[in-house]
Amino acid sequence: MIPKIAMIGGGSWATAIIKMLSDNLSEKEIFWWMRNEEAITHIKAFKHNPNYLSSVEIKVPQENISSNIRDIIAAADYLILNVPAAFLKETLKDIGPEDLKGKKIISAIKGIVPDENLIIGEFINQKYNISLTDIVVISGPCHAEEVALEKLSYLTIASMDIDLAQNFADLLSTRYINTNASDDIFGTEYAAVLKNIYAVASGICHGVGYGDNFQAVLISNAIREIKRFVDAVHPIDRDIMESAYLGDLMVTAYSQFSRNRTFGNMIGKGYTVKSAQLEMNMVAEGYYAASCMHYINQKYKVDMPISKAVYHILYENRSPATEMRFLTEKLN
Numbered sequence: 001m002i003p004k005i006a007m008i009g010g011g012s013w014a015t016a017i018i019k020m021l022s023d024n025l026s027e028k029e030i031f032w033w034m035r036n037e038e039a040i041t042h043i044k045a046f047k048h049n050p051n052y053l054s055s056v057e058i059k060v061p062q063e064n065i066s067s068n069i070r071d072i073i074a075a076a077d078y079l080i081l082n083v084p085a086a087f088l089k090e091t092l093k094d095i096g097p098e099d100l101k102g103k104k105i106i107s108a109i110k111g112i113v114p115d116e117n118l119i120i121g122e123f124i125n126q127k128y129n130i131s132l133t134d135i136v137v138i139s140g141p142c143h144a145e146e147v148a149l150e151k152l153s154y155l156t157i158a159s160m161d162i163d164l165a166q167n168f169a170d171l172l173s174t175r176y177i178n179t180n181a182s183d184d185i186f187g188t189e190y191a192a193v194l195k196n197i198y199a200v201a202s203g204i205c206h207g208v209g210y211g212d213n214f215q216a217v218l219i220s221n222a223i224r225e226i227k228r229f230v231d232a233v234h235p236i237d238r239d240i241m242e243s244a245y246l247g248d249l250m251v252t253a254y255s256q257f258s259r260n261r262t263f264g265n266m267i268g269k270g271y272t273v274k275s276a277q278l279e280m281n282m283v284a285e286g287y288y289a290a291s292c293m294h295y296i297n298q299k300y301k302v303d304m305p306i307s308k309a310v311y312h313i314l315y316e317n318r319s320p321a322t323e324m325r326f327l328t329e330k331l332n
Contacts, residue, residue: 023174036051085109114291
């Protein structure tokens with residue numbers, strides 16, 4: 001049976017995923033919820049998202065795009081969650097477990113739910129009684145901007161139900177998207193969260209004046225931090241050098257499209273957190289993740305000097321230059 005799929009969220013990554021799905025599904029099988037009524041009106045009239053990846057043609061019927069989240073959820077078999085993690089609870093505040101019963105939940109969110117300090121899969125499992133075998137995680141390395149340009153990109157689709165992971169991977173696979181299925185739902189999701197923190201660190205280092213040589217040292221240490229943490233949280237046999245881990249970290253830390261690197265660069269150049277957020281007008285998940293991971297790691301006590309340095313800068317107002325100088329003494 002061909003599933004009906006609903007996108008919950010409206011950013012650039014949502015537009016990119018809609019583009020991928022449109023290559024493999026009939027238009028009538030795709031639904032889209034967005035909060036922004038002006039954007040919905042524009043898309044219905046002109047078939048382009050006015051705010052994100054405006055070059056992409058939106059192949060979703062007018063009647064399948066709505067700001068009524070209950071209607072969109074009710075129409076679908078699979079739900080793709082793609083709102084910033086900080087706003088997920090607000091987005092789903094009127095939705096109960098009965099609304100999600102029997103549905104497959106796909107997380108395209110690279111963040112942790114604040115206050116709960118849970119990755120998206122855990123939050124959906126605990127809050128809405130969705131089995132972990134019905135939850136899927138999308139991870140990179142992949143930037144929405146390159147999907148829009150149809151540049152060859154890779155995705156890893158993870159679920160404890162490997163058949164579900166493979167089935168959904170097939171729905172995203174196109175001539176410019178290669179997909180891999182994985183059963184490491186915890187490792188891929190935590191790695192996707194952590195890489196945003198390290199991309200912020202990479203931007204901070206660039207902002208205060210460090211060069212490419214130090215950036216290489218920073219990222220080689222960052223992948224080891226990721227391994228130590230995911231092995232502590234979910235110790236299974238995994239190759240941390242695979243694209244879902246190392247590849248996703250590298251593209252987020254180095255790419256010109258990386259919001260988290262851009263945010264970190266602004267912090268390194270002397271912007272306050274608030275002024276950087278206002279100027280970017282986009283959510284950098286690494287900002288919220290740094291705080292969440294600080295508290296989560298109080299339980300696991302993993303050695304994570306880079307993540308700790310980012311937390312000190314963003315939440316304790318420590319000098320970026322001074323904190324990075326201290327960090328250089330802890331890396332190798």
